Structure formats: C-alpha cells, structure tokens
Amino acid sequence: DTAVSQTPKYLVTQMGNDKSIKCEQNLGHDTMYWYKQDSKKFLKIMFSYNNKELIINETVPNRFSPKSPDKAHLNLHINSLELGDSAVYFCASSQDIAGGADTQYFGPGTRLTVL
C-alpha cells in the first residue's frame, strides 16, 4: 500500500485554467504539507496543515489554495494557471508537527506543465 499518494502524476494544461492536485496519506499522520520543486530541483514548502488547521502559509500567490477535508487528505487547487507554475508538486506527511522532530514522508510528486 502506498503511504502517501498523489493524483494525477502528470498534469498538462493551458494557461488560465484551474486545476487541482489530490493527496492522501494512509499513515495515520496528523500533519500534511505541500512543497514545490522548481526546474533547478530546489524544494520549498508552500503549506502545512495539522489536524485540518493551516499552520504554514508560505508567500505563494493566492491563486494557490490548499484544502484539507480531513487529516488524511490535503488537496491543492490552483486558479488561473501561469507558465511559472510549471513545476513538480510534492505532498508530504508527518506524525505531528511538534518541534519539527518528525520525519516527513513524501508522495511521488505531480509534474505540472502549463502551456
């Protein structure tokens, strides 16, 4: 069983469209995250949720909106897609967020290409 899964794995879309990426974890973790990996492989956190509560909201455009229907799911919705949004988006989860101690386990990534 996959611990952290994301759908879709690949997403190709036109500028201006709205798209969503879904993430699910079956590890029983309380905390979930979204990271963006740019074309130079640099990984940067975007958001984190702990028990459905937003904890980290990095300075990303407000076209990006995370939604956590329950603690096992964290979806990422992107409005009005732009060329610069092309990247690989990783979802991750950890047992808790307390003190930064817990290991974050990553999903397989979603490669988003905006044409």
Add this chain to the structure above:
Amino acid sequence: AQKVTQAQTEISVVEKEDVTLDCVYETRDTTYYLFWYKQPPSGELVFLIRRNSFDEQNEISGRYSWNFQKSTSSFNFTITASQVVDSAVYFCALSEAGRGSTLGRLYFGRGTQLTVWP
C-alpha cells in the same frame, strides 16, 4: 540566507569508489533535526536518515554512513563502494524546533547530483 548549503552541485564517480556528499547548515536553535533524502531519476523523494542535534554519534547503514559534527555545523553523507543504482540527487534538510509558522518547516539544500558510472 540559505540555511542548508550543499556546495557540490554535481559529483561523478566510477562504480566501487567511495564518495562523500557535503552538507553545512545554519541555525540559532539548540534543538534541531537534520535529514537526508534521495531523489532517484524516477522522481520520488526517499527518506534516508534523521538526526537530532543532541546525538552526534555517527551512523552506518550498510554502505551508507553519516558524519554529524556540530563544531563545524556539518552533516556529511558517505557512500562506500558506490553502485550505479546510487545515481540520484541527494538532498540535505534541516528542521528547527521553532514555534508558530516555523513548526515543521523543512529547509532543503539545493541538492547534489551524484552520477555513478559503470
């Protein structure tokens, strides 16, 4: 300022060579955690190791070993007798035992691309 620096952008070795990947970090916290992740060509991020700031013991796991030195703020990763399957991008990361919005934030280095040639 970059909290995690991986100065080696790319390293190429021939199979069976030993290779060390450097990681230097910067933090004011006394409690923090260091991680290494592997990203093979298939793209997923694979967790390798976690170290807390109070545990400076070196760790060995098969062909992998890690050298944590607080005095030099370094957490280096050595692969002994490298294999082609070790070819990947390796990321070092730092998490601080902070408060508020720093909680759980992983700061990644820019990664080191390791290529092992047969």
